[in-house]
Amino acid sequence: MQSNYVKKLVSKLSDTFAEQPEYLQAIEELIAFSELDPALAESCEQYNVLARILQPDRVISFNVVWQNDQGEVQVNRGWRVQHSNLIGPYKGGLRFHPDVNESVLKFLALEQTFKNALTGLPIGGAKGGANFDPKGKSTNEIMRFCQAFMGELYRYIGPNTDIPAGDINVGPREIGYLFGAYRRIKNKFSGALTGKDVGFGGSHVRIESTGFGVIYFVEEVLADKEQSLDNLTLILSGAGNVALNTAKKAIEQGAKVLTLSNSSGYLLATKGLRAALIDELLAQKAKPDLSQIANGADIKWYSDKKPWEVDADIAIPCATQNELDINDAKKLVKNGVLFVFEGANMPCTSEAIHYFKKHKISFLPAKAVNAGGVAMSTFEMGQNANFYPESFEKMDEKLALTMKKIHQHCVQTNTQNYLVGANSFALNRLVKAALAQGI
Numbered sequence: 183m184q185s186n187y188v189k190k191l192v193s194k195l196s197d198t199f200a201e202q203p204e205y206l207q208a209i210e211e212l213i214a215f216s217e218l219d220p221a222l223a224e225s226c227e228q229y230n231v232l233a234r235i236l237q238p239d240r241v242i243s244f245n246v247v248w249q250n251d252q253g254e255v256q257v258n259r260g261w262r263v264q265h266s267n268l269i270g271p272y273k274g275g276l277r278f279h280p281d282v283n284e285s286v287l288k289f290l291a292l293e294q295t296f297k298n299a300l301t302g303l304p305i306g307g308a309k310g311g312a313n314f315d316p317k318g319k320s321t322n323e324i325m326r327f328c329q330a331f332m333g334e335l336y337r338y339i340g341p342n343t344d345i346p347a348g349d350i351n352v353g354p355r356e357i358g359y360l361f362g363a364y365r366r367i368k369n370k371f372s373g374a375l376t377g378k379d380v381g382f383g384g385s386h387v388r389i390e391s392t393g394f395g396v397i398y399f400v401e402e403v404l405a406d407k408e409q410s411l412d413n414l415t416l417i418l419s420g421a422g423n424v425a426l427n428t429a430k431k432a433i434e435q436g437a438k439v440l441t442l443s444n445s446s447g448y449l450l451a452t453k454g455l456r457a458a459l460i461d462e463l464l465a466q467k468a469k470p471d472l473s474q475i476a477n478g479a480d481i482k483w484y485s486d487k488k489p490w491e492v493d494a495d496i497a498i499p500c501a502t503q504n505e506l507d508i509n510d511a512k513k514l515v516k517n518g519v520l521f522v523f524e525g526a527n528m529p530c531t532s533e534a535i536h537y538f539k540k541h542k543i544s545f546l547p548a549k550a551v552n553a554g555g556v557a558m559s560t561f562e563m564g565q566n567a568n569f570y571p572e573s574f575e576k577m578d579e580k581l582a583l584t585m586k587k588i589h590q591h592c593v594q595t596n597t598q599n600y601l602v603g604a605n606s607f608a609l610n611r612l613v614k615a616a617l618a619q620g621i
């Protein structure tokens with residue numbers, strides 16, 4: 183997409199939001215790797231549609247005031263970025279992390295909007311969270327923080343308005359506290375949050391869905407090349423919800439998962455991680471201490487290093503944004519990696535993506551690869567709306583079918599390039615909706 187209209191708009195956004203590098207990075211990737219249907223181009227410019235869909239409808243920001251266990255009053259910043267409800271209610275996760283700021287949440291909300299459009303489901307895009315660090319906090323402190331956060335957020339959400347879910351450091355425990363607070367404030371039991379426990383309105387497979395969906399998508403891409411996961415080697419980063427469920431399903435499907443990681447280093451299992459170990463890690467409530475798993479034999483811990491130096495067929499970054507940079511990309515290419523699948527949101531820097539493209543490495547973008555989570559959240563909303571919970575097997579089948587459809591949306595839009603296919607399918611759907619709905 184390189185018309186004068188687009189160039190002028192991007193230059194204006196770059197000036198206005200120069201202090202928001204992650205948000206500008208997400209815009210740059212979209213513009214560099216997408217194609218607008220020529221039949222839409224003139225109206226898109228005439229009605230300035232890109233300026234409307236690249237910027238969030240609104241950014242809500244608020245104080246979160248809570249007390250720690252010592253009774254001291256703490257103040258964090260909370261946000262909800264409601265990016266677009268053109269094709270469905272605002273939908274996207276909440277992240278609690280000290281690095282959270284407006285730029286990070288605006289990039290995540292933009293990505294979410296395009297990811298959700300790519301699924302083909304009727305969901306808009308949003309993201310939220312707080313610059314709260316859960317590390318070292320007691321369960322009571324986490325609960326009080328969630329209650330204080332919802333004490334502000336409840337005004338802006340609802341089952342047909344905006345439906346938050348989890349993301350980094352927001353899992354079933356936090357969703358439980360957030361949901362409890364929402365239910366009490368509103369005196370309503372409704373599907374205003376997803377990722378709930380199956381005992382009170384959650385869907386089977388929501389916890390596993392992002393990671394399982396990653397592997398269903400990997401299998402679709404491999405099947406296109408008449409390959410399977412059997413005996414392929416995978417390197418993964420992270421050791422949270424997405425990484426562990428990706429590892430679990432990959433091992434089940436015959437692959438060898440060599441690594442997991444956290445911000446202190448990575449764990450390498452030269453013979454592949456055992457399924458039982460992944461199950462143990464999944465069952466732990468606290469974040470695992472990976473360095474303690476090393477056994478001095480076939481499982482080793484590498485401090486302050488990233489897994490991208492390990493020789494493997496497939497790399498799947500599943501931790502956080504910009505965790506895989508140009509130096510990592512060079513190592514992967516040198517070691518002969520065949521595919522890079524983005525499990526996390528925007529884990530590869532722009533430079534890394536351009537390097538993969540230059541070296542003809544198959545690069546599969548987050549919008550497609552990790553969309554299984556939000557798709558399952560949408561199915562949770564459906565089950566809440568009709569008061570009818572479905573079985574694990576049915577939801578798992580639905581997830582696999584959804585990942586197949588997302589794969590089709592990419593390849594039917596661009597047969598050569600998944601990144602362009604994914605971005606363009608979503609872009610054209612959003613532009614058409616904006617034009618049809620007027621200004």
Ligand SMILES: NC(=O)C1=CN([C@@H]2O[C@H](COP(=O)(O)OP(=O)(O)OC[C@H]3O[C@@H](n4cnc5c(N)ncnc54)[C@H](O)[C@@H]3O)[C@@H](O)[C@H]2O)C=CC1
Nearest residue numbers: 349350351392420421422423424444445501526527552555
């Ligand atoms: N949970 C979900 O359903 C979905 C999550 N995502 C994305 O997947 C990624 C991971 O999310 P979750 O697994 O849910 O979070 P999580 O909180 O369960 O796990 C995050 C993991 O990343 C590790 N980590 C954080 N910073 C790191 C760094 N700099 N280097 C290496 N490891 C680091 C943490 O130690 C932790 O193991 C995020 O980008 C998130 O936005 C995307 C789609 C859905």
Ligand SMILES: O=C(O)CCC(=O)C(=O)O
Nearest residue numbers: 274275347349555556559
């Ligand atoms: O399940 C959801 O609503 C959102 C999941 C999410 O945050 C994401 O796809 O990045």
